[in-house]
Amino acid sequence: xxxxxxxxxxxxxxxxxxxxxxxxxxxxxxxxxxxxxxxxxxxxxxxxxxxxxxxxxxxxxxxxxxxxxxxxxxxxxxxxxxxxxxxxxxxxxxxxxxxxxxxxxxxxxxxxxxxxxxxxxxxxxxxxxxxxxxxxxxxxxxxxxxxxxxxxxxxxxxxxxxxxxxxxxxxxxxxxxxxxxxxxxxxxxxxxxxxxxxxxxxxxxxxxxxxxxxxxxxxxxxxxxxxxxxxxxxxxxxxxxxxxxxxxxxxxxxxxxxxxxxxxxxxxxxxxxxxxxxxxxxxxxxxxxxxxxxxxxxxxxxxxxxxxxxxxxxxxxxxxxxxxxxxxxxxxxxxxxxxxxxxxxxxxxxxxxxxxxxxxxxxxxxxxxxxxxxxxxxxxxxxxxxxxxxxxxxxxxxxxxxxxxxxxxxxxxxxxxxxxxxxxxxxxxxxxxx
Amino acid sequence: xxxxxxxxxxxxxxxxxxxxxxxxxxxxxxxxxxxxxxxxxxxxxxxxxxxxxxxxxxxxxxxxxxxxxxxxxxxxxxxxxxxxxxxxxxxxxxxxxxxxxxxxxxxxxxxxxxxxxxxxxxxxxxxxxxxxxxxxxxxxxxxxxxxxxxxxxxxxxxxxxxxxxxxxxxxxxxxxxxxxxxxxxxxxxxxxxxxxxxxxxxxxxxxxxxxxxxxxxxxxxxxxxxxxxxxxxxxxxxxxxxxxxxxxxxxxxxxxxxxxxxxxx
Numbered sequence: 001x002x003x004x005x006x007x008x009x010x011x012x013x014x015x016x017x018x019x020x021x022x023x024x025x026x027x028x029x030x031x032x033x034x035x036x037x038x039x040x041x042x043x044x045x046x047x048x049x050x051x052x053x054x055x056x057x058x059x060x061x062x063x064x065x066x067x068x069x070x071x072x073x074x075x076x077x078x079x080x081x082x083x084x085x086x087x088x089x090x091x092x093x094x095x096x097x098x099x100x101x102x103x104x105x106x107x108x109x110x111x112x113x114x115x116x117x118x119x120x121x122x123x124x125x126x127x128x129x130x131x132x133x134x135x136x137x138x139x140x141x142x143x144x145x146x147x148x149x150x151x152x153x154x155x156x157x158x159x160x161x162x163x164x165x166x167x168x169x170x171x172x173x174x175x176x177x178x179x180x181x182x183x184x185x186x187x188x189x190x191x192x193x194x195x196x197x198x199x200x201x202x203x204x205x206x207x208x209x210x211x212x213x214x215x216x217x218x219x220x221x222x223x224x225x226x227x228x229x230x231x232x233x234x235x236x237x238x239x240x241x242x243x244x245x246x247x248x249x250x251x252x253x254x255x256x257x258x259x260x261x262x263x264x265x266x267x268x269x270x271x272x273x274x275x276x277x278x279x280x281x282x283x284x285x286x287x288x289x290x291x292x293x294x295x296x297x298x299x300x301x302x303x304x305x306x307x308x309x310x311x312x313x314x315x316x317x318x319x320x321x322x323x324x325x326x327x328x329x330x331x332x333x334x335x336x337x338x339x340x341x342x343x344x345x346x347x348x349x350x351x352x353x354x355x356x357x358x359x360x361x362x363x364x365x366x367x368x369x370x371x372x373x374x375x376x377x378x379x380x381x382x383x384x385x386x387x388x389x390x391x392x393x394x395x396x397x398x399x400x401x402x403x404x405x406x407x408x409x410x411x412x413x414x415x416x417x418x419x420x421x422x423x424x425x426x427x428x429x430x431x432x433x434x
Numbered sequence: 435x436x437x438x439x440x441x442x443x444x445x446x447x448x449x450x451x452x453x454x455x456x457x458x459x460x461x462x463x464x465x466x467x468x469x470x471x472x473x474x475x476x477x478x479x480x481x482x483x484x485x486x487x488x489x490x491x492x493x494x495x496x497x498x499x500x501x502x503x504x505x506x507x508x509x510x511x512x513x514x515x516x517x518x519x520x521x522x523x524x525x526x527x528x529x530x531x532x533x534x535x536x537x538x539x540x541x542x543x544x545x546x547x548x549x550x551x552x553x554x555x556x557x558x559x560x561x562x563x564x565x566x567x568x569x570x571x572x573x574x575x576x577x578x579x580x581x582x583x584x585x586x587x588x589x590x591x592x593x594x595x596x597x598x599x600x601x602x603x604x605x606x607x608x609x610x611x612x613x614x615x616x617x618x619x620x621x622x623x624x625x626x627x628x629x630x631x632x633x634x635x636x637x638x639x640x641x642x643x644x645x646x647x648x649x650x651x652x653x654x655x656x657x658x659x660x661x662x663x664x665x666x667x668x669x670x671x672x673x674x675x676x677x678x679x680x681x682x683x684x685x686x687x688x689x690x691x692x693x694x695x696x697x698x699x
Contacts, residue, residue: 245595
């Protein structure tokens with residue numbers, strides 16, 4: 001009974017903090033622009049393929065496979081965690097055991113996966129600490145980013161240690177005939193210890209350690225780059241479904257041009273339905289779509305995007321990962337102030353220029369390698385082009401070479417200074433044999 | 435000239451006036467019309483169209499930039515002006531199918547114009563050629579490239595942007611020659627460095643030019659021919675070969691040129 005009350009108090013505290021975090025995020029999302037979604041069937045299929053099937057992580061096959069094992073392991077172990085919550089709430093033991101054979105399969109694989117994840121995490125930690133992985137460095141990878149990674153990895157390591165400890169001492173302390181579920185790894189470990197009811201306090205210890213770590217981890221994640229654990233699957237579900245080559249249309253401009261092209265509407269009196277003037281493109285966090293912000297929260301800074309970026313490879317400042325990290329950082333900085341002081345609040349800083357430099361924005365070739373590479377379908381190029389839209393249409397601040405092509409396209413319909421009258425010169429004296 | 439026939443490229447306004455409705459609009463693109471090197475590609479592809487008696491016409495002086503470089507550089511206003519003008523022209527000529535040689539033109543017609551009301555069947559010339567290979571109409575038995583090693587550089591706007599990796603390869607595979615892939619190919623391919631308006635501006639400061647990085651990768655394969663299928667890629671790779679002083683041994687040719695040469699057109 002005491003255990004039950006203690007558990008309920010812990011759970012309520014966890015859910016309380018978590019709700020506060022979600023509410024705070026909800027307020028930040030409300031500041032952003034719309035991004036329509038639909039086509040849920042297709043999205044569901046994409047989620048199964050890319051998130052559950054981990055297809056894009058396999059673009060780096062070796063380390064990708066290790067990640068996939070950790071992910072699939074998490075899914076199985078999650079069922080065990082749900083059971084622990086039910087057990088804790090109602091003061092019972094192994095509440096899902098009625099599943100019979102399925103229970104045995106789930107818990108046997110959970111037990112094996114705990115060991116696999118444990119080994120994988122040790123591998124990840126070692127790799128991060130001792131191997132010089134290029135994509136783990138870069139100007140955006142501060143001491144804090146690395147610390148964030150080490151903390152998350154350590155917690156996962158402890159989660160697995162406590163899970164194996166819990167299972168082992170369960171097998172040790174319970175009468176063999178009464179054991180519910182199968183625990184291949186833990187049964188082996190139990191064999192090294194012996195058995196007897198006197199070990200049940202160790203079981204209790206690891207049980208609490210495991211569940212409290214889960215509660216702590218759940219509340220820490222939203223403030224860490226490992227928010228990824230919660231958001232990556234939904235982020236894939238909410239992916240852009242268009243081909244990578246497509247850019248979103250700016251309907252406000254279409255309206256403007258159509259009225260210019262049609263003399264009747266061009267000089268007509270305003271109908272009163274004209275939308276209030278909006279800012280073209282993205283300058284600061286309130287100009288991004290909620291999906292851009294979702295992308296930035298889902299990013300776990302793996303750096304696959306940056307490692308394939310042609311600009312970054314050749315030493316330019318642009319790093320697609322940094323674009324996502326800067327957006328998240330800037331929303332944290334400005335968002336709460338906008339919530340508090342209203343949408344006219346300004347701190348005389350902006351995402352573009354103060355976080356992401358103009359130099360970075362112009363270095364992009366829009367080759368889409370970053371978006372192609374991202375294991376959770378984050379889309380960087382559209383956001384980069386949105387910032388270009390701001391620079392060009394609000395500030396007329398394109399690099400000189402681009403201003404010339406704009407002028408040429410306007411005047412003679414080609415990026416180069418050739419007359420449209422010469423468009424057929426290439427057909428002169430064209431012969432075919434035969 | 436002996437055994438040669440002059441090609442009179444059909445122009446839409448004239449063809450249309452005669453009451454004919456060509457099956458394809460052949461969109462030449464600014465590079466095909468104005469870039470001296472890429473004019474050769476436009477000519478090569480025109481020969482192929484003529485060889486297969488394709489029903490097509492070009493817009494000629496009525497063609498104008500698709501707006502792609504403006505759009506990727508952030509000038510949405512200019513892009514939409516160009517796009518709406520083009521859509522109007524297409525409407526006048528009842529255009530249903532568009533053949534492009536430039537993947538950037540291909541992409542913008544296919545993916546971006548529909549939002550402005552322009553819906554067409556858009557075909558990249560490599561896809562057009564792929565169909566001819568598949569149907570058995572395009573057979574290249576010529577031995578011209580027999581002892582040549584060809585590597586193909588994927589253009590981003592055909593590859594990643596539109597997931598078309600097979601069409602150019604199927605066409606190249608129909609040409610008797612050795613094919614070799616670069617280390618980064620298909621969806622992993624490295625950009626030539628010209629997209630997103632980069633073609634028309636100075637690169638930002640860095641340690642290397644992107645086109646040099648990519649050309650080096652192509653050279654590493656030991657190929658004698660670097661095949662491209664995009665005017666921007668061609669400018670970049672050709673420059674890269676000059677920079678590496680390899681332009682005498684390694685040739686940068688467009689797939690349309692390889693096919694036209696194989697067919698001895």
